[in-house]
Amino acid sequence: MEKPLSPRSAAKRAAMLDAAQRCFLESGYASTSVDEVATRAGVSKATIYAHFASKDDLFGAIICRRCDDQAEGLSSLTLPDSSEARTILTAVAQRLMALFLAPEVMGIYRIVIAEAPRHPELAKTWYEAGPLRGKQRLCEVFDDMKRRGMLDFVDTRRAVDAFISMLRGECFHRVMIDLPPNPHFTVEATIETAVDFALKAFAPSQG
Amino acid sequence: MEKPLSPRSAAKRAAMLDAAQRCFLESGYASTSVDEVATRAGVSKATIYAHFASKDDLFGAIICRRCDDQAEGLSSLTLPDSSEARTILTAVAQRLMALFLAPEVMGIYRIVIAEAPRHPELAKTWYEAGPLRGKQRLCEVFDDMKRRGMLDFVDTRRAVDAFISMLRGECFHRVMIDLPPNPHFTVEATIETAVDFALKAFAPSQG
DNA sequence: CACAAACTAAACTAACCAGTTTAGTTTGTG
DNA sequence: CACAAACTAAACTGGTTAGTTTAGTTTGTG
Numbered sequence: 001m002e003k004p005l006s007p008r009s010a011a012k013r014a015a016m017l018d019a020a021q022r023c024f025l026e027s028g029y030a031s032t033s034v035d036e037v038a039t040r041a042g043v044s045k046a047t048i049y050a051h052f053a054s055k056d057d058l059f060g061a062i063i064c065r066r067c068d069d070q071a072e073g074l075s076s077l078t079l080p081d082s083s084e085a086r087t088i089l090t091a092v093a094q095r096l097m098a099l100f101l102a103p104e105v106m107g108i109y110r111i112v113i114a115e116a117p118r119h120p121e122l123a124k125t126w127y128e129a130g131p132l133r134g135k136q137r138l139c140e141v142f143d144d145m146k147r148r149g150m151l152d153f154v155d156t157r158r159a160v161d162a163f164i165s166m167l168r169g170e171c172f173h174r175v176m177i178d179l180p181p182n183p184h185f186t187v188e189a190t191i192e193t194a195v196d197f198a199l200k201a202f203a204p205s206q207g
Numbered sequence: 208m209e210k211p212l213s214p215r216s217a218a219k220r221a222a223m224l225d226a227a228q229r230c231f232l233e234s235g236y237a238s239t240s241v242d243e244v245a246t247r248a249g250v251s252k253a254t255i256y257a258h259f260a261s262k263d264d265l266f267g268a269i270i271c272r273r274c275d276d277q278a279e280g281l282s283s284l285t286l287p288d289s290s291e292a293r294t295i296l297t298a299v300a301q302r303l304m305a306l307f308l309a310p311e312v313m314g315i316y317r318i319v320i321a322e323a324p325r326h327p328e329l330a331k332t333w334y335e336a337g338p339l340r341g342k343q344r345l346c347e348v349f350d351d352m353k354r355r356g357m358l359d360f361v362d363t364r365r366a367v368d369a370f371i372s373m374l375r376g377e378c379f380h381r382v383m384i385d386l387p388p389n390p391h392f393t394v395e396a397t398i399e400t401a402v403d404f405a406l407k408a409f410a411p412s413q414g
Numbered sequence: 415c416a417c418a419a420a421c422t423a424a425a426c427t428a429a430c431c432a433g434t435t436t437a438g439t440t441t442g443t444g
Numbered sequence: 445c446a447c448a449a450a451c452t453a454a455a456c457t458g459g460t461t462a463g464t465t466t467a468g469t470t471t472g473t474g
Contacts, residue, residue: 008441009450028321030237033431044452049433114235114321116384123384131380157391158400165376169368173338177323177330184364193365201404215471216420240461251422256463 013051015041021062025107029059029115056119063122066108067129073099074133079141085150089163089198092141093191096134096167101175101187110176135160152204159202166194220258222248228269232314236266236322263326270329273315274336280306281340286348292357296370296405299348300398303341303374308382308394317383342367359411366409373401 019041023032034055038045052058080091099105108126116123138160145151153159170185226248230239241262245252259265287298306312315333323330345367352358360366377392 012451026324028235028237028325030235034433035431044454045432046434046453047451050450055432110320110323113317113384116317117233118235120385124386127384127386135377155400158396161376161392162373162400162404165372165374166369167372168375169372170342176320177334178327179331179334185368189365193362193369197369197404197408200410201407203407219421241463242461251424252463253423253465254421257420262462 009051012041012043012047016043016048016051016058017062017065019043020058021066021104021107024059024062024111025104029111029118034058059115059119060122063108063112063126066104067126070130071133074137077137083148083150085145085199085202086195088141088145088150089195090191092138093163093167093194096164097172097187097191100168100172106175135164138164149204151198151202153202162201163194163198166197167191169194219248219250219254223250223255223258223265224269224272226250227265228273228311231266231269231318232311236318236325241265266322266326267329270315270319270333273311274333277337278340281344284344290355290357292352292406292409293402295348295352295357296402297398299345300370300374300401303371304379304394304398307375307379313382342371345371356411358409360409369408370401370405373404374398376401 016037020032020037023037023040026032032055034048035045037058038048041048048058052061077095080087082088112123112126135157139156142151142153142156142160142163146153146156151159167190169190170182171187171190173179174181174185223244227239227244230244230247233239241255242252244265245255248255255265259268284302287294289295319330319333342364346363349358349360349363349367349370353360353363358366374397376397377389378394378397380386381388381392
């Protein structure tokens, strides 16, 4: 199923995808012109249309590449082997926050939200490869902590969802809509608050 | 400072804003043409440019009108006068979820996120008139509950932020990116989970 | 009814864009 | 060196767009 792409072609293809991603994240889907992508990629427009059927197809290829990257990054995610719930939750929260706030991830997120009404299949692909897999992975971690008596909750998926959601608070929101950071809602404070609340809400009953 | 707009003009203006909002929410900012707004508003293009300096200005007017509406809606928000923390939190959560998921609110939210990099002033205006005011209002509610011994927390703003964020979980997310609803994450389940966790995390110490 | 403000349709400018085509050049391979 | 695949610049098609202008019409008000 894989095409045996010549190294020259593969390099051009990567240059096109890089340029296109930068353009789309900067200007949005509709305002990005294929001519500009070609110029920024150092490639002729005809070459773009030799690799991609349409502007839409090029857009799709970017989302898919991002998904592949995400899937790889997730599987190589390691956590400290601690018996302290706080230690593990904090490590998880730090990794998630770093991921959420990475400019590239944030840019893709913004554009997926913006284009979801016009490109629902892409939104679905992105969601399943990214957020959904991340939550599944976190469910395993939470289940493991429950088994070890470190946490307690009724429904794993809802607990994980609540924990992740607390990380996407004011701090995240401000970055997302390009507002200056609020010193009361730093990354560190967000992590600490979320972990504190989770430890209380998921505290195993004594006995 | 207010213009004494003739009733005829005011009606036309409202029609233009309504049509523009529908267009922008449907197609996004860049893909909406002023000609189409004019047609949908039943107005000539020249009239649009007599009322608004540019397409950008028209866009700004929509966000501002939305902000005014939101500010009005917030001040008239009433809560049950209960002594049960669960009752009050559930009522708050229900009102917030209904607000978040309302198609118009969701549409504006999507477009503000999408256009934030290109229209940071508008994002700021929207944020301060909407989410920020809402959080301030909720801070008062939380402080009041703390005073009455119904809840306990160290930092009001962080507690409120965490509570609101839990409402913006998988259910909200799916609506935002046009994915079919997940029966495990209904609106009711989201509210119940958030309230349950908040009650545990903010439980006043016995004594 | 007269007058001015607000409106209308329609044409126009000057630019932009997705996608194709053409004719010629570079590049790896046998 | 010969050949085919991949590439290039540039022109071109058919269409769209923001914003302006023009000449004429509707509308409320004195």
